[in-house]
Amino acid sequence: MKSREIVTRFKKSSASQGDQQDCVEVAHTADGGRAVRDSKDHAAGTQFHGPAEWAAFVAALKGGRFGR
Template sequence: MKSREIVTRFVKASASQGGQQDCVEVAHTADGGRAVRDSKNRDGGTQFHGPEAWDAFLDAVKTGFVS
């Protein structure tokens, strides 16, 4: 399944740097979407988001609809 093929390494979110307790890591998927996981529990599962859903999420964060 192309949407679940992770094509980059996971990177910790920049907002999670500096000793934050709640950390996420994000990687690119082959279809242009993203894979997201908890940096403290990497074996706990990975969420996959298609490119359209990821773009909508980013737009919502930028406009203040998600905090």
């Protein structure tokens, strides 16, 4: 399934370095979406988000919908 084909390495945010313990890692998928997993527990599984879902999520983050 193309939407679940991971085509890049997982990356953790540079903001998650140091004392931060609750982190996620993100990788690109073949269809332009993203794969997301817990950086401390890879065995817990991976969530897959299509390109439109990911774009909406990023827009919401940039728009401040989740607070800070």
